[in-house]
Amino acid sequence: MRRQIPLAITFIGGVVMIIQYFIPHQISQEIYRGVLDWQMIVGGFVLVLGIGSLVTHHTEKVKRQKEGWGYSLVALLGLVMMAIAGLFFGGMASDKPFMQIFIYAQNPIQATMFSLLAFFIASAAYRAFRARSFIATLLLLAAIIVMIGRVPIGAKIWSPIRVISNWLLDYPNMVAKRAIGLGVGLGMLSTALKIILGIERSYLGGGK
Amino acid sequence: MSTDIGVWIAAFLTLGILSFLYKDNPFYKVSESIFIGVSAAYWFVYMIYNVIEPNLLGNLQKGEWWYAVAGILGVMMLFRLIPKIGWLSRWAVAFMIGTGAGLNFIVYLQSNVMKQIRGTLAPLNSIGNIMMIVGVITGLIYFFFSAEHKGLLGGAAKVGIWFIMVSFGASFGYTVMARISLLIGRMHFLFSDWLGLLH
Numbered sequence: 001m002r003r004q005i006p007l008a009i010t011f012i013g014g015v016v017m018i019i020q021y022f023i024p025h026q027i028s029q030e031i032y033r034g035v036l037d038w039q040m041i042v043g044g045f046v047l048v049l050g051i052g053s054l055v056t057h058h059t060e061k062v063k064r065q066k067e068g069w070g071y072s073l074v075a076l077l078g079l080v081m082m083a084i085a086g087l088f089f090g091g092m093a094s095d096k097p098f099m100q101i102f103i104y105a106q107n108p109i110q111a112t113m114f115s116l117l118a119f120f121i122a123s124a125a126y127r128a129f130r131a132r133s134f135i136a137t138l139l140l141l142a143a144i145i146v147m148i149g150r151v152p153i154g155a156k157i158w159s160p161i162r163v164i165s166n167w168l169l170d171y172p173n174m175v176a177k178r179a180i181g182l183g184v185g186l187g188m189l190s191t192a193l194k195i196i197l198g199i200e201r202s203y204l205g206g207g208k
Numbered sequence: 209m210s211t212d213i214g215v216w217i218a219a220f221l222t223l224g225i226l227s228f229l230y231k232d233n234p235f236y237k238v239s240e241s242i243f244i245g246v247s248a249a250y251w252f253v254y255m256i257y258n259v260i261e262p263n264l265l266g267n268l269q270k271g272e273w274w275y276a277v278a279g280i281l282g283v284m285m286l287f288r289l290i291p292k293i294g295w296l297s298r299w300a301v302a303f304m305i306g307t308g309a310g311l312n313f314i315v316y317l318q319s320n321v322m323k324q325i326r327g328t329l330a331p332l333n334s335i336g337n338i339m340m341i342v343g344v345i346t347g348l349i350y351f352f353f354s355a356e357h358k359g360l361l362g363g364a365a366k367v368g369i370w371f372i373m374v375s376f377g378a379s380f381g382y383t384v385m386a387r388i389s390l391l392i393g394r395m396h397f398l399f400s401d402w403l404g405l406l407h
Binding site: 002003005006007009010011012013014015016017018021034035037038039040041042043044045046047048049050051052054068071072074075076077078079080081082083086087091092098100101102103104105106107108109110111112113114115116117118119121122125128134135136138139140141142143144145146147150151168169170171172173174175176177178179180181182183184185186188189191192193195196203204205 | 214215217218219221222224225226228229237238239240241242243244245246247248249250251252253254255256257259260263264267274275277278279281282283285286288289295298299300301302303304305306307308309310311312313314316317319320321324325327328336339340343344345346347348350351368369370371372373374375376377378379380381382383384385387388390391393394397
């Protein structure tokens with residue numbers, strides 16, 4: 001019972017969503033829209049689950065004063081302050097505390113974290129680009145041409161580089177992306193079918 | 209130099225994250241912890257205002273009572289936190305997985321399979337089109353592991369990996385450029401908005 005009902009829900013949900021596509025009727029359109037709404041709502045609760053788990057983890061660390069508990073306290077304070085600002089001090093309006101924290105704290109940290117990758121990707125590039133074989137050389141050449149071709153100085157050094165860079169992106173790059181996309185698509189189809197038919201059940205987790 | 213307290217906080221946090229380039233240090237860890245807490249709360253509040261309020265409460269207020277089922281499924285998801293009745297959360301997971309699989313079946317069939325095949329099947333009247341057919345077929349052969357890559361199949365797989373490596377190189381180059389433009393943005397913030405050295 002604990003497994004049969006979820007399997008039935010999966011089967012019915014999957015089959016209904018496939019069938020509705022082939023029936024261009026108002027009712028099927030409403031079912032489609034309704035399911036998308038329901039998914040968003042349930043997905044919202046999943047977020048609550050995730051935040052609950054984050055809070056539990058950091059609260060435990062603070063309670064037991066484990067190594068680095070001070071950072072956990074900072075994370076919890078940040079969470080509580082941001083949530084209070086959003087829920088009780090004017091919501092998401094741009095001039096209210098919530099968005100001010102977003103603009104002056106969250107946004108700069110996020111952008112800087114991603115920009116840090118420029119340094120790490122450079123060291124990764126050094127390791128990856130030590131052209132030891134023909135295919136590594138291909139990778140190296142493609143990356144260099146794209147990098148130089150995307151900046152104005154590239155065209156100043158050698159004017160055809162921009163054309164070559166665009167061609168590289170439009171053809172060899174597109175070709176490989178298409179092959180990978182086709183593989184992913186076929187994989188997704190078979191996985192979706194396995195889930196709907198109850199062959200793939202790992203999402204139910206362990207236990208009874 | 210800026211007199212805006214917000215800009216000073218942003219500069220402090222930016223330098224905190226950049227300090228990781230030296231080594232992992234408390235300044236970085238504090239900035240990182242702030243980010244974890246603040247971003248979790250951001251998405252929580254965003255979800256309340258943009259999902260729960262309009263999609264659940266808004267529809268219930270309009271008298272569309274069947275949205276209560278979605279709310280119940282959402283609450284059932286939280287049962288995962290209570291081991292005794294944790295199995296009930298499977299109903300909500302099953303709904304998400306089942307409908308998601310049905311939706312994705314159609315989406316991937318259309319976008320990743322049908323459209324890609326249609327885009328590939330072009331007349332062989334240009335180098336680009338010939339490359340398209342050869343590249344896609346050999347690329348797919350490279351990912352075909354049911355037979356050993358030997359002989360003709362091995363040769364085709366080798367051509368396939370050439371295309372794939374060029375694509376990876378192009379993607380890598382693109383990513384590097386995107387990250388560098390972000391870094392330029394942060395440096396511009398520090399030297400212009402905060403220190404006022406650039407105009």
